[in-house]
């Protein structure tokens with residue numbers, strides 16, 4: 001028992017230290033300002049013939065330019081959607097529809113449910129879906145991927161960066177493997193966009209998904225990059241919006257917001273990455289050196305600068321989150337989509353993280369809106385939370401005892 005641990009305050013009112021930015025981000029004030037006129041005075045339909053609607057259409061095109069520029073793409077390659085999930089589904093189902101003679105899809109074992117569960121649905125529909133394993137650090141087995149991708153493969157879909165560990169995947173190599181057999185390559189870059197440089201000009205990527213709410217735009221808007229020349233079949237049938245690639249009247253305010261968010265991300269990326277990485281490292285190093293029996297999940301040498309996934313062995317992640325919540329600290333155990341399930345995250349299981357560690361995994365994900373003071377606050381309050389829970393855990397033994 002650690003008798004040195006300071007007490008945990010009963011409840012801290014009105015405090016919010018938000019370190020769950022891989023779940024969603026705050027809307028940047030500049031983004032909010034840019035989108036507001038489209039919820040008030042500029043409510044025209046961008047498909048209308050009149051000048052009032054035409055102005056809105058022009059603003060959508062400007063947003064398209066900004067999103068394209070963040071990705072190193074051409075504006076004609078960007079299709080606005082409702083979210084990352086829709087972009088992923090549109091890419092996957094289009095690839096299979098247009099290549100009916102190929103019945104195989106290759107993904108990784110650590111995809112977000114927005115790809116992973118599409119894979120399960122494809123299996124139900126009679127497709128062969130091969131999930132490529134990862135090693136203990138969550139790195140994909142490239143040789144296995146190379147063996148799995150063959151003339152039957154219509155599509156390879158592997159994420160650019162993992163939402164739980166922050167691991168970055170070698171999309172250039174993976175895309176090249178897909179190209180070798182004439183398969184399409186799609187990547188879910190929902191967590192990568194705005195956090196690391198994405199330069200699609202010379203990348204073997206046919207389609208790529210992003211989401212507004214992960215980069216300080218609001219929820220309900222996303223985009224799908226479709227490389228020029230890639231055949232595409234829309235998920236939705238209806239009007240001619242988005243040059244016949246995504247039917248439905250546009251979420252204009254959301255699209256304008258996403259354009260502004262992309263512009264800000266591109267402008268600040270290098271500087272903000274350095275600052276966010278420094279805060280993440282301070283937090284992580286302090287936790288690892290002050291709290292015994294912790295482990296970093298993921299590949300410390302190749303991760304997003306904002307993400308830290310740490311296991312506090314022999315205690316439950318949910319219990320940690322509840323006590324942190326009382327202190328106003330928002331973090332996450334696994335992905336937000338699996339919270340509420342008693343099963344540990346499929347990502348950590350794929351990495352072979354032992355159950356005692358997988359159950360006690362917490363993800364801190366920072367953004368440029370975090371401050372050094374907030375990091376200090378977590379550094380101060382986390383150790384007593386962990387000590388307290390370990391004191392009452394039947395499984396916990398102080399190292400050396």
Ligand code: PLP
Nearest residue numbers: 083084085112114163190191211
């Ligand atoms: N892909 C990844 C890697 C994600 O982290 C998320 C959201 O957590 C999604 C897809 C889904 O994006 P959206 O919430 O925009 O549907």
